[in-house]
Amino acid sequence: MMDYKSPAEASQLGGLRIALTAGVPAPWSMAARYMFDVKGIEYIPVLQVASEANEELVAWTGHRNAPVVVLDDEPPRTNWADIIELAERLNPEPPLVPADPEQRIRMFGLCNEICGAGGYMWNARHLMMAPLMNSSDPGLSSMRQTMGKAYGYSEQAAAAAPALVAQVLTLLAGELEAQQTRGSRYYLGDSLTALDLVWASFSNTLRPLPEEVNPMDPGIRKVYSSMGEFAKPPDILFEHRDFIYRNHLTLPLDF
Structure with a gap:
């Protein structure tokens, strides 16, 4: 820790x-x-x-x-x-925001699709919360109230979430495929941006890094892994994640 x-x-x-x-x-x-x-x-x-x-x-x-x-x-x-x-x-170096305005708009837009309200994680969280919110365990009532209020959970939101999650993952995979075609391992241009770091972080909620480099709680690992089994995200998303960790970040994770 x-x-x-x-x-x-x-x-x-x-x-x-x-x-x-x-x-x-x-x-x-x-x-x-x-x-x-x-x-x-x-x-x-x-x-x-x-x-x-x-x-x-x-x-x-x-x-x-x-x-x-x-x-x-x-x-x-x-x-x-x-x-x-x-x-x-x-510290402007290394720059994580593209200088080109169109790429900059695209970067912030794609980041928002991952971590903004209504984006990938917002909707994935509705799916992860569903068992908690539907539980009759009185010991979980306080957590249900806190989490439901904080994140706007509803049965309608949970029902809509799978399609919205799939939409974002398909979009992200398509971006990487297009970049791979032009010879780049990054989401934008030929160098690291904040978008690469955001996806590296959020990808662990679908397919967590292995235990030896990511010693996380087994219960949370199970929830995250179940999300990945449900969503069936394309492998290219995790090939990118692994590349970013190997070349730009530190393993094992500490938190």
């Missing part, structure tokens, strides 16, 4: 602090970290616990979830696009 500061401790410090979900390779947290990691930007990891109230974090930042990125006295950032733009400001 990473060496986390508590939110109370972090609130008294300066510099760059990032609240991250501890003990699990949470995709939004991993993606946020990677924007700074590949640029060599140092930060203080701050503890956030999944599905809990995180009162200290709320008292400091106003947010319960992770990631929350705080730089000195600037307002906390939670939106994935704002986090990317902050990383670019702090």
Whole structure:
């Protein structure tokens, strides 16, 4: 596990602090970290616990979830696009946002299809939550209420989710196939962008990296693997993920 500061401790410090979900390779947290990691930007990891109230974090930042990125006295950032733009400001090299405006629009648009509201993970989460939300176990009532309210779960949303998940995965695979045809291993152009890092992070919710490099909770691994078995994503998505980890990120994962 990473060496986390508590939110109370972090609130008294300066510099760059990032609240991250501890003990699990949470995709939004991993993606946020990677924007700074590949640029060599140092930060203080701050503890956030999944599905809990995180009162200290709320008292400091106003947010319960992770990631929350705080730089000195600037307002906390939670939106994935704002986090990317902050990383670019702090260190422009290597650039993770294309200079070409059309490619830049495409990158932010595809990132949104993965991690934005209504995108891949938003809908995949409805599917993952369905057993919890349909459970009659009274011990899970508090979690059902918290998760349902936070993520807008409904039976209608869960029913619509499979088609929306498939739509995004087909789109992403098509992008990689087109790039492969022109001789590139990346989503855009011929170099790493934030989109590659976002997909590397979120791909683990379909086909987690092996246990020896990703020592995650067995229950969560089962949920993620079941999602992959259900969605049947194309192999090219994971060939890309493995390439990005081999060439740009660090294994084993720590969280």
